[in-house]
Each structure stands twice: as C-alpha cells, then as structure tokens.
Ligand code: NAD
C-alpha cells in the first residue's frame with residue numbers, strides 16, 4: 636500500500652502524527668532538516684512504533700531530497716499516496732525579526748513540496764494551517780467562514796500558503812487539499828517518551844509552565860491580566876496533540892474517499908485562561924506554579940476558541956481529551972525528560 640509522506644516529521648506534531656498514522660494502519664515516510672528537532676525522536680519512534688522509521692534528513696526546499704523520499708517510498712512501500720506538510724518555522728516573535736527567512740522557508744518549502752508532488756503524480760496534501768489566520772476574531776466561537784487576517788510574518792505564511800493552494804486547485808481540479816487550522820496544540824504522547832522540546836526559552840504557555848513545574852524556571856510570567864475575559868488573562872482553545880494527530884488521519888481518509896478539498900478548525904471548542912491552565916498543570920504535577928503578572932505581550936488577543944462542529948460533520952473527528960489529560964501527559968513527558976531529547 637502507498638505510504639504517507641510527512642514533512643517536518645520529527646517535530647512536535649509530526650512525531651505524534653507519525654504514531655497515529657501507524658496505529659491507523661498507514662505506512663509512513665518522514666523528511667525533516669532537523670533545524671528545529673532532534674534525531675533522537677527517531678529512536679523513540681522506533682521504540683513506540685515497534686519498527687524503524689523510514690526517514691530522509693533533508694530540507695523540503697531541496698528538490699533532490701524530496702525526490703529521494705518518493706524513490707525510497709517506491710522501493711519500501713508502493714509509493715506515496717498523500718503528503719502531510721508540517722515543515723515550517725513557527726515562532727511568531729522570531730518571524731517579526733526574520734521575516735524573509737519565514738517567507739523563504741515556509742512559502743518556498745510549500746511550493747517545493749507541491750512541485751515534487753506534481754513530478755511524482757501525487758495530488759492529496761494536508762496543510763498545517765493555524766488559528767492565527769483569523770487574526771483578532773470578530774466573534775466567538777470561530778467558524779471556518781470567519782474573516783481572515785494575518786498580523787505577523789508567520790501568520791502571513793499560513794494565510795498566503797492557503798491562498799496559494801486555493802489558486803492551484805482552481806487551475807487544476809486534480810489537486811485536493813485539507814486546510815487544517817490548528818488552535819493551541821499541547822500535551823504529549825501518554826507514554827511520556829515523545830513531546831514538545833522547544834529550543835531556548837519557550838514562547839508558548841504550556842511548555843513554559845512545564846519548565847516551571849520541573850524547576851527550570853522560577854515562575855510563570857502571565858502576560859496581561861486586564862483582558863476582556865472572566866479572570867482577565869488570555870483565553871485559548873488548547874487541544875491535546877494526540878487528538879490533533881488523529882485529526883490528520885481523519886483528513887487523509889476524507890481526501891482519499893471524498894476526492895475534494897476541505898477547510899476545518901481543529902480545536903476543542905472550549906476556552907481556558909492562562910490561570911486555568913497554570914492551576915490544572917499544578918494539579919497534574921502536584922505542585923504550585925508560581926505566577927507573576929507581567930505586561931501584555933504585543934500582538935496578543937483576548938480570547939480565541941474554535942467552533943469545532945464542521946470537523947465532526949465532515950470528517951467524523953472530534954477532540955476527546957480534556958485539560959487534565961493534556962497537563963498529565965505533558966507532565967509525564969517533562970518530568971521524565973527534563974532536558975527534552977538531550978539526555
Ligand atoms: P516543530 O518546530 O516542532 O516542527 C516543525 C518541523 O519542521 C521541525 O522538526 C523542523 O526541523 C522542520 N522543518 C522546518 N523547516 C524545514 C524545512 N525547510 N525542511 C525540512 N524540515 C523543516 O513545530 P510543530 O509545532 O510540530 O508544527 C508543525 C506545523 O504545524 C508547522 O507548520 C506549524 O506552523 C503548524 N502549527 C503549529 C502550531 C503550534 O502551536 N505548535 C499551531 C498551528 C500550526
């Protein structure tokens with residue numbers, strides 16, 4: 636049976652999706668430049684998946700590296716039936732400092748992946764989009780038909796990425812794309828063997844809280860307590876990374892069966908504040924998370940949560956894991972790997 640090609644395969648969401656696909660009976664081939672992930676992920680995937688991952692180290696902007704993936708899949712499996720394109724740079728703050736690198740990597744990478752698919756006659760692609768394409772939403776919960784707006788170069792790469800793919804489909808109806816708009820992925824595989832391993836100081840809330848819980852950071856800086864939310868701190872739709880991974884399995888099945896494109900939110904529909912999350916994490920880790928109120932972070936919005944109904948109506952997928960499970964699984968990963976994949 637043809638395999639699924641994952642780009643950005645050793646990253647946080649890619650590695651969890653790799654396992655979810657194998658559990659659902661798919662063969663997988665991964666490609667990653669390792670610019671933001673560790674090769675040790677591959678050892679953990681071997682351990683958890685019970686077989687050695689088929690992997691190519693390379694940059695998706697390198698046509699030869701992508702051709703190697705298709706050739707390898709031809710010999711190891713019956714070729715490639717679809718691509719899930721995770722490979723991208725994702726730090727919002729960094730994207731303001733290095734906009735050209737973000738445009739080049741994220742948009743150049745997407746075009747290169749589509750060119751390779753065209754060379755090899757593959758037409759189904761799942762695109763990692765983001766709730767960031769909704770900018771500051773006009774109403775909540777956010778449906779897929781809400782207005783789109785990018786507020787930073789990273790967000791632009793997701794919005795323009797979606798537009799490029801829509802343009803491609805209009806010119807050639809053989810392409811089928813799943814535009815998956817992720818809300819805030821958190822948590823880790825329940826084994827505690829793979830999880831999020833950010834480099835340097837974490838930008839995102841849960842990995843920061845995890846490092847406070849494990850004693851690597853003294854306290855959580857809560858960015859703003861005067862938002863228009865019940866406790867004044869920012870509200871987001873946190874989604875367990877394993878639910879998110881299963882959303883990709885559902886999207887691939889949808890593309891294969893329906894032979895049409897799809898745009899869906901992947902969220903839970905439930906918003907939690909920064910303080911809710913810190914409290915829930917403290918309970919999971921059985922320790923207090925000290926917090927210090929700090930000024931708002933530029934560009935942040937009050938609240939953001941999905942209307943997840945369309946994903947269930949179209950693909951039969953919905954998130955099933957709650958905040959306590961997200962925190963417990965993150966804590967299992969963080970406490971047993973305090974330095975991430977570095978021993
Ligand atoms: P991640 O940084 O953990 O994984 C991305 C992977 O892509 C890394 O392993 C990195 O080494 C690789 N990569 C980057 N550029 C590459 C290139 N040119 N060639 C080959 N490999 C390259 O990030 P993640 O959280 O797993 O995110 C995966 C995707 O989901 C990204 O497209 C991201 O923009 C999107 N997304 C993430 C979030 C989030 O909060 N984590 C939310 C919405 C969307």
Ligand code: WQD
Pocket residue numbers: 725727764765766767818819820838839840841843855856857858859868869870871909932935
């Ligand atoms: C969540 C809440 C912060 C850190 C980002 C990207 C978005 C998407 C997901 C990729 C906010 C507060 C955070 C801290 C805090 N990524 N916070 N102290 O900003 O909703 O979304 O990741 O597509 O594009 O923008 O997530 O985890 O950074 O913040 O108080 O140390 O936690 O202000 O209210 P965000 P986040």
